[in-house]
Amino acid sequence: MFRRASAAVIGRRITSVVADDPIVVPTPEVVRAVSGGRVVDVVRHGKVMGIVVRHQRREQTIDVHFGMSGRVIVDGRSPIEELAYGASDDSRWHRFVLVFERGSLVLSDPRRFARVTSADDRAPLGPDAWSIDLRTFRERLGGRRTAVKAALLDQSLVAGLGNMLVDEILMLSAVDPRRSVASLDARTVASIHRHTRAVLDRLWKRGGSHAGDLAAELRRPGAPCPRDGAAMVRGTVGGRTTFWCPQHQF
Ligand SMILES: [Zn+2]
Structure with missing residues (x-):
């Protein structure tokens, strides 16, 4: 709409x-x-x-x-x-x-x-996160040793993902944001790719404003994870404030 x-x-x-x-x-x-x-x-x-x-x-x-x-x-x-x-x-x-x-x-x-x-x-941007196909997504991330969160935020690799969006994508994909890209197997990369598309779809339907599920109520330490109720933790990953669930994100 x-x-x-x-x-x-x-x-x-x-x-x-x-x-x-x-x-x-x-x-x-x-x-x-x-x-x-x-x-x-x-x-x-x-x-x-x-x-x-x-x-x-x-x-x-x-x-x-x-x-x-x-x-x-x-x-x-x-x-x-x-x-x-x-x-x-x-x-x-x-x-x-x-x-x-x-x-x-x-x-x-x-x-x-x-x-x-x-x-x-505009600085040179990587391919658009919404329309990127899985093969290109995998190629762009490569086997780098940086944290997966930092890689997803790097606009020259994949364009269009912000801090809170990446937290949401990684929570849905059950991936610890601190993990290195190199440690992710093919299925996990595919899961991140799929959830990126889904989160952006939902965001776009809302009119581009990120009042996302992980936005307000979950972005505080101790808030219960919507999946398993574990207390969310806060840390700094890739220089950005990051929230994740220690129970199901690994
Ligand atoms: Zn959880």
Whole structure:
């Protein structure tokens, strides 16, 4: 339903761009350059929504990274009202707005974790985590000795996975985030690949905002694992705060 709402903006001409929040929009001059252009496509790259704009025979893609609490509002309506952040909205949370001849697309984010960038300043990315096939997934991870969590977060290997998503994927795959990639057998890699796709599918249906199952209630030490009730533990893996279940993740 999120995609449907976004697709509603295809074909519209952008009359102006509001991009005044320097945290959410770090390169406003690049992003504002789409003003006057026309939206020709809305694509997805992992959990990033790409808005493709054609302007003076040139195409530019604006990437919307939703962060934890960002959501999109098209023509004043959110396609994801049922989410944790609910129907409440406040114009102070509008970090980025594409104003069309008629209607608008707004990125609303009370917590300012969302980011709007241009694909023009995007670093080289690995293949998209959602569409990557198992063989490529296996090749990208390779036999490296780094922790599997760190490898999944490395955007140059596989693009589109954030910290909480990776914790969720590894919990579902029953893999200890500290394990080295080299120690995983083929079946385990296949399980991680399958759960990556499933988690991203669910995320996308929710509108790109990660109010995930492992998000709030499980991200504290001692919270009961939803599978077996064991107390979740917290540690640092790959430089990031990580939660896992010591009972079923090994
Ligand atoms: Zn467990």
